[in-house]
Amino acid sequence: xxxxxxxxxxxxxxxxxxxxxxxxxxxxxxxxxxxxxxxxxxxxxxxxxxxxxxxxxxxxxxxxxxxxxxxxxxxxxxxxxxxxxxxxxxxxxxxxxxxxxxxxxxxxxxxxxxxxxxxxxxxxxxxxxxxxxxxxxxxxxxxxxxxxxxxxxxxx
Amino acid sequence: xxxxxxxxxxxxxxxxxxxxxxxxxxxxxxxxxxxxxxxxxxxxxxxxxxxxxxxxxxxxxxxxxxxxxxxxxxxxxxxxxxxxxxxxxxxxxxxxxxxxxxxxxxxxxxxxxxxxxxxxxxxxxxxxxxxxxxxxxxxxxxxxxxxxxxxxxxxxxxxxxxxxxxxxxxxxxxxxxxxxxxxxxxxxxxxxxxxxxxxxxxxxxxxxxxxxxxxxxxxxxxxxxxxxxxxxxxxxxxxxxxxxxxxxxxxxxxxxxxxxxxxxxxxxxxxxxxxxxxxxxxxxxxxxxxxxxxxxxxxxxxxxxxxxxxxxxxxxxxxxxxxxxxxxxxxxxxxxxxxxxxxxxxxxxxxxxxxxxxxxxxxxxxxxxxxxxxxxxxxxxxxxxxxxxxxxxxxxxxxxxxxxxxxxxxxxxxxxxxxxxxxxxxxxxxxxxxxxxxxxxxxxxxxxxxxxxxxxxxxxxxxxxxxxxxxxxxxxxxxxxxxxxxxxxxxxxxxxxxxxxxxxxxxxxxxxxxxxxxxxxxxxxxxxxxxxxxxxxxxxxxxxxxxxxxxxxxxxxxxxxxxxxxxxxxxxxxxxxxxxxxxxxxxxxxxxxxxxxxxxxxxxxxxxxxxxxxxxxxxxxxxxxxxxxxxxxxxxxxxxxxxxxxxxxxxxxxxxxxxxxxxxxx
Numbered sequence: 001x002x003x004x005x006x007x008x009x010x011x012x013x014x015x016x017x018x019x020x021x022x023x024x025x026x027x028x029x030x031x032x033x034x035x036x037x038x039x040x041x042x043x044x045x046x047x048x049x050x051x052x053x054x055x056x057x058x059x060x061x062x063x064x065x066x067x068x069x070x071x072x073x074x075x076x077x078x079x080x081x082x083x084x085x086x087x088x089x090x091x092x093x094x095x096x097x098x099x100x101x102x103x104x105x106x107x108x109x110x111x112x113x114x115x116x117x118x119x120x121x122x123x124x125x126x127x128x129x130x131x132x133x134x135x136x137x138x139x140x141x142x143x144x145x146x147x148x149x150x151x152x153x154x155x156x
Numbered sequence: 157x158x159x160x161x162x163x164x165x166x167x168x169x170x171x172x173x174x175x176x177x178x179x180x181x182x183x184x185x186x187x188x189x190x191x192x193x194x195x196x197x198x199x200x201x202x203x204x205x206x207x208x209x210x211x212x213x214x215x216x217x218x219x220x221x222x223x224x225x226x227x228x229x230x231x232x233x234x235x236x237x238x239x240x241x242x243x244x245x246x247x248x249x250x251x252x253x254x255x256x257x258x259x260x261x262x263x264x265x266x267x268x269x270x271x272x273x274x275x276x277x278x279x280x281x282x283x284x285x286x287x288x289x290x291x292x293x294x295x296x297x298x299x300x301x302x303x304x305x306x307x308x309x310x311x312x313x314x315x316x317x318x319x320x321x322x323x324x325x326x327x328x329x330x331x332x333x334x335x336x337x338x339x340x341x342x343x344x345x346x347x348x349x350x351x352x353x354x355x356x357x358x359x360x361x362x363x364x365x366x367x368x369x370x371x372x373x374x375x376x377x378x379x380x381x382x383x384x385x386x387x388x389x390x391x392x393x394x395x396x397x398x399x400x401x402x403x404x405x406x407x408x409x410x411x412x413x414x415x416x417x418x419x420x421x422x423x424x425x426x427x428x429x430x431x432x433x434x435x436x437x438x439x440x441x442x443x444x445x446x447x448x449x450x451x452x453x454x455x456x457x458x459x460x461x462x463x464x465x466x467x468x469x470x471x472x473x474x475x476x477x478x479x480x481x482x483x484x485x486x487x488x489x490x491x492x493x494x495x496x497x498x499x500x501x502x503x504x505x506x507x508x509x510x511x512x513x514x515x516x517x518x519x520x521x522x523x524x525x526x527x528x529x530x531x532x533x534x535x536x537x538x539x540x541x542x543x544x545x546x547x548x549x550x551x552x553x554x555x556x557x558x559x560x561x562x563x564x565x566x567x568x569x570x571x572x573x574x575x576x577x578x579x580x581x582x583x584x585x586x587x588x589x590x591x592x593x594x595x596x597x598x599x600x601x602x603x604x605x606x607x608x609x610x611x612x613x614x615x616x617x618x619x620x621x622x623x624x625x626x627x628x629x630x631x632x633x634x635x636x637x638x639x640x641x642x643x644x645x646x647x648x649x650x651x652x653x654x655x656x657x658x659x660x661x662x663x664x665x666x667x668x669x670x671x672x673x674x675x676x677x678x679x680x681x682x683x684x685x686x687x688x689x690x691x692x693x694x695x696x697x698x699x700x701x702x703x704x705x706x707x708x709x710x711x712x713x714x715x716x717x718x719x720x721x722x723x724x725x726x727x728x729x730x731x732x733x734x735x736x737x738x739x740x741x742x743x744x745x746x747x748x749x750x751x752x753x754x755x756x757x758x759x760x761x762x763x764x765x766x767x768x769x770x771x772x773x774x775x776x777x778x779x780x781x782x783x784x785x786x787x788x789x790x791x792x793x794x795x796x797x798x799x800x801x802x803x804x805x806x807x808x809x810x811x812x813x814x815x816x817x818x819x820x821x822x
Binding site: 014019022025026028032036037055069071072091095097106 | 525676761
């Protein structure tokens, strides 16, 4: 083979090798690290898998937050105004966690329909609504009452 | 009236940028010197007017002119002056104006510092930069005018800057990051100019090298600042979240790193030309993609300002035009290039090629992990998120491979390296690294596979770098003479590689041996984290300029002695009524002690996060090394000397297809 073509072929082969390693790693890693989002209605209807790490989100139901005073355990319900799911969490809640605010939680459903969260995200702006939550509420036929006016959704 | 002056300045700069993007280019194509001569004055003009617009906006912020909508939304009369100043880029419109100011600044810098370039080249480069400026000026004028007014009902006071952004980190983080993002536009412009001319030669590589390096150095600092800011200001001590916005800045950094290395090969050996030019295009496209992701509101994060679909579409359009136009040009022009140099299987060329393969794979990986959920969501195929485990799992092996390769690569020679010789060279660094790693792991309390791999790789990189310096500096006239004889760009490389080693070591140790505990405490309680005891002394209240804070006092005790007293705070901002956690950190070169307070659990009890973070500072120390290396490298004498040499050579012999660089050296 012509030396230049040979050189080019080596380069191409190197690139292909690198890319296939990358793609291999990606597929391997993706398999276990994709977290699907479910809204409270879906979870209540039993559409969400049990004991698989998922994301769930909605509004924190008014009057549902119960705090253990001796440990860092917190219990609350997340709702889309059609159905609500009990959530259990142990740890420090974000600054903007409050009743009537949108949250997204990461965790697993246990066998009793309870969501055990290992991470709770509330966004850093009182006007902000996580898009998943906004959509979940829209689907449930409720308008997201505290979605701010256009342009004020600054973030975290 | 003066805000309208800002608007006027923007429109004038748009006109000038429009001229800049056409006139010199036409001059270059038709060979008319008079038209090409417009390039530099137009570049200065664009900078002056964009600068004027920026000054007007800054003035509006400093004087609390709430008739300007952008000021009213992002500032407040209670803000200290320095936050009023940084609030200029605290929102979408202003940060975009900063972006454009940087672009105009880079364009001006090219105009000033490239006097020795052939005029045809410089006209084309400045024209391409002018086109990019036009795109962004149109964007700001049409969709995101920072000078829109609220008249006649001027608000009495502003809505305040997001408390998260009221921080020193924000004063410097965006400008540094943008310097990097926008800086790659210069490498891009050089690449496009070279494609138009069909002269992708070593001279082209030499011209783009310092610009790429300096942009890369700024980007390194910008990313590190962002990570440092997240560490102390987001409150909970994480330093990298693989958040799409962070990834958006990492993407151009990764491909920019690849570009720097392949430019080195192109300059020294005249090979990989098409690849290098492609990387230059990709790197700038990734900068644009980053801007699109962050500014269009498709992502939700600290950085996603107002989301307005029109803006997203506009940015996506700019991105699409850039990518399609430059790739089309590439497709037509790149095959013109021929490779003449030869190199063997273990040459430095091959090591750098592998470096590029790894870096590009890493770029691809981060891009897939970032974009996959967005694309799926857009196609309405479901909502999902790809979390940290994905990136940690896939990115770490590539980083380790790149590090291991680096250690061998620094010893390799251009053209060919003897395998046996290289093996003997590596024996010492290899065995010493194993010993150092074992000792380090023992000191930190135990073997962990990933800790071993990470510490080994960083020690290996550092040792190989020093070993090479030792080899190269041996001289009959003594060590000192040998050290002095090395070029600044060589020392730049040394610093850059050491920086990588330091960052890797920091990341490995802090992720494997850091300890975090969330505990419930009442004043008087003691909690221990590792060897440290934390005594919760008391709770108090204090008044800040625009917030009230509750603080907790902690004594940190090690071996019976008090090493620090920390006062983490919970701040309530008076204007937006938002709450912010302000951690307190006892920082040290070898460890940070970190305390943050969460919510109040009962009358007395608080949720507290206590953390011990070994070597966390090394993360950012490493990037300071990398950036310093970049700046040192571009101060190398050879750039100035060779520019002159190249210019005289070219003016004497206009041979656009010449493949022989001005100085061929191996």
